[in-house]
Amino acid sequence: MSRTGRIAGAAAVVVVAAAAVGYYAWQPAIAPLDSPPPISEDRALLAQGARLAELGDCMHCHTAQDGKPYAGGLPLNTPFGTIYSTNITPDVDTGIGAWSQEAFARAMRRGVARDGSLLYPAFPYVHFTRVTDDDIAALYAYLMARRPVHAPAPANELTFPLNFRPLVAGWNLLFLDAGELPAPAKAQSKDWLRGRYLVEGLGHCASCHTPMNALGAEKSGQPYAGGLIDGWEAPPLNALTRARRPWTHEQLTSYLHTGLATEHGAAAGPMLPVTQHLANVPLSDVQAMATYLMSMQPEPQASPPPTPPAAPPPAPPGTPAADDAQRMERGAATFNASCASCHGASAPMHTVGGRPLLELSTALNADSPRNAIQLVLSGNPWTGSASAHYMPPFAATLTDEQIADVLAYTRVQYAQRPAWKNIAGSVAAIRKENPQP
Ligand code: HEC
Ligand code: HEC
Ligand code: HEC
Incomplete structure (x- = not known):
């Protein structure tokens, strides 16, 4: 938050609090x-x-x-x-x-x-x-x-x-809207009611997945529209059917219960502990949460997702496009050296066990490179027997430029999405934001 935003926010707190003293304090x-x-x-x-x-x-x-x-x-x-x-x-x-x-x-x-x-x-x-x-x-x-x-x-x-x-x-x-949830507007299944109770209550999913206002409260008009937490983006939960491959009830259940969804990716960052705890609750509760979340999705878009843009014509040396081409070349080299052993097409990770493919990953398809950068910097820890998630951190072995190169390459080559703008700047900024080891 900006400094003026913070001051304005603090001032607003003072005014409102003064009004509330005696009533609530x-x-x-x-x-x-x-x-x-x-x-x-x-x-x-x-x-x-x-x-x-x-x-x-x-x-x-x-x-x-x-x-x-x-x-x-x-x-x-x-x-x-x-x-x-x-x-x-x-x-x-x-x-x-x-x-x-x-x-x-x-x-x-x-x-x-x-x-x-x-x-x-x-x-x-x-x-x-x-x-x-x-x-x-x-x-x-x-x-x-x-x-x-x-x-x-x-x-x-x-x-x-x-x-x-x-x-x-x-x-x-x-x-604070204290007390139990009101009855839903229309009749709902038992499963849906249970899911709503868990997602809105103990699960407190909205506390990360809803944008915050200047006073650090969830924006009331935008539930589940996506938030920012500890330097990671918590993606919107109300557009899961708009993903490159629309999420299904089954995938959502698997993601929440095991931290892995075959066509989307693995839970990382602040979401990893959430799924580790949900691994210990009855499957029926997790299925109920998935039922509730699926009910807040928009209709799937009628038209298929936009086709990737055609490759730009080769640019003469010395132009920005040529710089991009060099970045792609360096990125491919870094990918082969550091990533291909796990993410290459013939890596055992994909041929055995059916792990998610990079091209479908939420992080690589996102509008912002934030989670992809966080993942490459911090990796995903080895947790007990759940080695399926493990990815090593590269903060100490790759420079900002190398991370920018390799992500620019994977974004275009695998996700086939338009390049992220100023990726090198984003890597440097996010590395600085993170707590230093
Ligand atoms: C997102 C983090 C978070 C989660 C999840 C969380 N808590 Fe807390 N809890 C806190 C923090 C931070 C405080 C201290 C708030 C303060 O000092 O004003 C707190 C305070 C409390 C207190 C008051 C204790 C005291 O000494 O004043 C109780 C009771 C409590 N939590 C119970 C729970 C229970 C039960 C759960 C699980 C259902 C839970 N908390 C989950 C962050 C959390
Ligand atoms: C502490 C913050 C936090 C809480 C609490 C939290 N999430 Fe998340 N969630 C995240 C972050 C951050 C990501 C992105 C993780 C990644 O890219 O691996 C995420 C990712 C997800 C995804 C994958 C979305 C996609 O498009 O790939 C789903 C589904 C999800 N969360 C559901 C939930 C549900 C359901 C709950 C409540 C039970 C919940 N989350 C609670 C932070 C949180
Ligand atoms: C030791 C194996 C290993 C190496 C090496 C590795 N990764 Fe990963 N990576 C994983 C696993 C496991 C996942 C989680 C499953 C998934 O999402 O594909 C993952 C996930 C990802 C994701 C998707 C995150 C998501 O869930 O949305 C990206 C992007 C990524 N890796 C990039 C890289 C890059 C770039 C490199 C090289 C700098 C790299 N990885 C090296 C194992 C590895």
């Missing part, structure tokens, strides 16, 4: 428990809570790198500064061990901590507010059965005036 504390409640012996309830925690990515956000599960401390980068997730293990001093179920439910529904202070919306309570009483009870039982960890959350690094929590009252007034 001061919430009562809920009496602390002396000790965490006894661990539930209801195994079905605990198992349900575990599945719901996977659906809500609770562990991902509430675990620092190399930290203990649920003990908090993961830095989340927002346009307003860094917010650290908190400890949600049942430790009485530094976690939520003194929180009654009522206090937990209020946090999930309204973003209010036990002591009455307001939580920042980096915690996706605008979505968790949709969760039913039964599911909140199961999540609470599950969290209270975790091993308590003593771990205070690091102090947030937020710009003034956003380090002043009561200001969130104004934000809530504008953007």
Whole structure:
């Protein structure tokens, strides 16, 4: 966000918050428990809570790198500064061990901590507010059965005036639509209803896949139109049937459950942990999410996608087009040296196992080169047995120019789409944005 945008945004927060004080800002504390409640012996309830925690990515956000599960401390980068997730293990001093179920439910529904202070919306309570009483009870039982960890959350690094929590009252007034989802406008299947409940609620998919306004809230008129998160583009989820090969229900289910869709690509960047958690929920839940997502797609376009433009006539040396031709040549050489062992037509990756082809990849077909650049810079980590996703990072071995060359080449040669403009500049800019190792 631009500096003036940020200042205007901050000023707007102040005005709205002033209006909201007295209405929303001061919430009562809920009496602390002396000790965490006894661990539930209801195994079905605990198992349900575990599945719901996977659906809500609770562990991902509430675990620092190399930290203990649920003990908090993961830095989340927002346009307003860094917010650290908190400890949600049942430790009485530094976690939520003194929180009654009522206090937990209020946090999930309204973003209010036990002591009455307001939580920042980096915690996706605008979505968790949709969760039913039964599911909140199961999540609470599950969290209270975790091993308590003593771990205070690091102090947030937020710009003034956003380090002043009561200001969130104004934000809530504008953007928190608390409570369960209303009945749909027309009759829907059970599967669709379940899918909507999971996608809009615990799944909080819109928090990454919807563009943000200047106050860091999802733009209300553009749900699922695509967003930007940690330097990656979260593609639109409401145009999946407009992809080069329209997504099917089956592919969407497979992508969400395994992180791989044969005609689209592999989940990478911030989407990888989402699919790793969805791998642990019942297939029927993931299928229901796919049903709901498919219902928000436009009709497939009647005409086939535009044919690739004809190759331009050869240009005399010394012109920009000739520079492009040289870039293509260098790109082909880099591709053969660094990429072809996996992405070449006869690479085992394609002949065995039917992995996605580069030409169909969302990243290579996207209007912006951002995700393709991120993928080449950072690769996709080797995760447990899921070696199907693994791609090495090239940040240390290829220069910006080499990455620009190889992506210019793959874009035109494989995706057969018009070249991205100023790809070298984009590589340099994105490399700079990324946290330095
Ligand atoms: C996108 C990241 C993210 C996800 C996903 C997430 N949280 Fe959080 N959560 C946070 C952050 C950040 C805070 C701290 C907010 C603050 O300090 O104002 C927080 C705070 C909380 C709190 C208040 C704790 C306290 O000490 O004040 C509870 C309770 C909580 N989360 C539970 C959950 C549960 C349960 C889930 C899964 C269903 C979950 N969170 C998923 C980021 C996340
Ligand atoms: C933390 C942010 C984040 C959350 C939460 C998130 N996504 Fe994503 N998603 C992304 C990013 C980033 C990508 C692009 C990843 C890539 O190119 O590999 C992506 C990619 C996808 C894709 C592939 C789209 C395409 O056109 O190739 C689908 C489908 C998807 N997400 C669905 C979901 C669903 C459903 C949920 C909720 C359960 C969800 N996402 C939650 C960040 C997120
Ligand atoms: C060790 C094998 C390996 C090497 C080497 C490798 N990749 Fe990949 N790459 C993968 C795998 C696995 C995927 C995920 C499956 C897929 O999307 O095809 C992938 C995906 C991609 C994608 C598509 C991302 C998406 O899902 O939309 C692009 C673009 C890409 N690689 C470019 C490159 C480039 C450029 C190079 C060379 C600089 C390279 N890769 C080298 C294994 C590799």
